[in-house]
């Protein structure tokens with residue numbers, strides 16, 4: 001019996017599947033290499049409300065400033081009820097190292113008040129919902145964007161999500177895992193499909209460290225980069241250097 005000719009559609013589907021498999025393998029190799037280079041750090045707390053404070057403080061500043069402000073604040077106010085009752089000027093003073101302290105102090109107090117009213121002061125109830133329901137609820141809070149919501153889900157509820165920060169957003173495009181014009185959600189969906197279940201938290205941590213040390217926004221250190229053999233830009237630069 002004659003074999004059925006392979007239709008174009010079947011061929012295209014097969015090519016796509018192969019491509020996805022190759023990209024997944026490339027991602028595994030990249031994460032393994034980065035795992036040999038960087039350490040998995042633990043988050044400073046597992047408490048959902050304190051994590052929320054940390055994500056607000058970290059906006060538009062570096063980790064050192066965030067940590068300084070966070071430590072000062074939580075020595076005085078560490079529960080939603082305490083923060084909801086706190087004087088905004090006192091919050092401002094405590095969180096000054098994080099920058100934008102006027103806006104952030106108002107936001108923190110507002111969030112604490114909402115948590116007291118909506119969840120009777122128990123922010124953990126949000127994170128016990130299904131991932132999608134919790135994400136939608138977190139996104140409805142003032143100042144909580146996609147990255148913050150996913151950080152809370154990952155570190156506060158141990159969900160298998162991959163929060164996309166500015167480093168990961170940039171690196172995904174440079175590595176060709178996302179298209180140049182992709183927005184935050186498109187990058188996240190593409191990356192979560194490529195990173196196997198159980199490794200998304202690890203991917204988040206390693207890619208951030210990679211962006212800080214090698215794949216910087218300006219002047220990435222491609223020559224020293226531990227994954228340059230798996231990156232289209234690294235490969236192009238190496239070829240040019242050999243010419």
Ligand code: SF4
Nearest residue numbers: 215220222225231234
């Ligand atoms: S080769 Fe360059 S662009 Fe590619 S991941 Fe490394 S540092 Fe980033």
